[in-house]
Amino acid sequence: MAGFAAYRTLYSPSAFVEHYLSLLSSGHAADALRVPGVAVDRSELKAAGLADDASDALRQAALAPLTDVRVDSEQTDAAGSHVTVSYRAGGYAGTTTFDLERAGSIGIVPTWRFSRSPLAVIDLTVHGSMSFLVNGFAIDKRQVSPAGTEAAPADAVPLLVFSPGIYSVRVDTAISSSSGVAVLSDSPLKNVPVTVQSEPTSKFVQVVQDRVDDFLTQCATQQVLEPTGCPFGYVVQNRIDGSPEWSMDQPPKIDVIPDGEGWAIPPTDGVAHIVVDIRSIYDGSLTHIDEDVRFTMVGTIDISPSGTASIRVSAPDSD
Incomplete structure (x- = not known):
């Protein structure tokens, strides 16, 4: 019984997911990105129907904390293990299911990896400004757009983000401003379209x-x-x-x-x-x-x- 409790707490698929979420909650983006199966290559993005040239600016620098994290279920079938977790991101309640697979073992202890990366893509269109803030992190569209300095004002900007995560987008410049638009990214490898219209100051x-x-x-x-x-x-x-x-x-x-x-x-x-x-x-x-x-x-x-x-x-x- 004690051995099962230790497995459940330290080595189970649920423990693996909880470790990943604790890194997100504490703002350790670089460490979360090193969790096996999180980092995604461009071919995987393309296969999921996402922009394979999405910027990683937010993935590295703009995390908001998660609270009330709770594992709701853990299931295993022929495709692997599936862990469903509920949480609060900012003022929003969310639920996310993660897909895992065995990565090997250390002695008799199994190791795990995400079989489906928990990253997602926010497809962000900001009208009326080339600059905007995401969770307080300043971004210029020309710095993160695949078109670089040739980016057109109407271009949507694909941004890699962690799931789960809450992202507040707003404009605050001398010319234009907007109220914050909160976006909850709650599904792995999902495209989340967001449009923000700023108003003149x-x-x-x-x-x-x-x-x-x-x-x-x-x-x-x-x-x-x-x-x-x-x-x-x-x-x-x-x-x-x-x-x-x-x-x-x-x-x-x-x-x-x-x-x-x-x-x-x-x-x-x-x-x-x-x-x-x-x-x-x-x-x-x-x-x-x-x-x-x-x-x-x-x-x-x-x-x-x-x-x-x-x-x-x-x-x-x-x-």
Whole structure:
């Protein structure tokens, strides 16, 4: 009886799984990766239908603790041993079944290995930022994408992770941010698709507002009826007498919204003011114009790889 208890505690398939989970719980990723059967080669990923070029950045550096770990069952059949474990990862309850096989023995004591690696792949798409955080670990998409520095903003990034594991993804940059999205990886060699949409920060919106204000102020310095490249103008059928004077009495209040992998200014109303004298072609009479000119503008905002914002303002449907 004592021998069975020792086997169960130290040498059984359940003990093997509990040792692996204790390494995860204590954050020892490198040691967990050395547990027999954990490390996976690219051909095994491909055979499981997973990206064989997945980055191992998270596998090595971003573990969250597991608690309330309990072995629910241990079964053995012709295919090997199967250990089902329940646990809590962060605030989430989870259950995972591990497949094991005999690896040999040391004396009369059996040794084990995972017959199916407990690693998985998070297929992560982050909109609105090339940088993001996973469990507080900062990642730049261009550092982990198979495309490297040529990675497109819309590209999903495949990331190898341990199962079980909880991974919180969020964006926190000067331009954009998001609330955390929690992802529970609970199945070996499973693909876990995750999409995060970030939103513009108030600081970024203010920068866009300032840039648009400057642009419209420059538009108002043009002493023509239709300032070039600007979203407002004044159309007359007669001749002007002298140069028009524009002012920007009510600059539009800017909002910024996601637009694909970039940002956009949605249709926004503003009010310019024009002062100009108009002379009638028909009878030569002079009319003094001093009035508000309402207009609508839109804008596109592109962020360069260096983080510089390029803002283009126009009237709706204009080229």
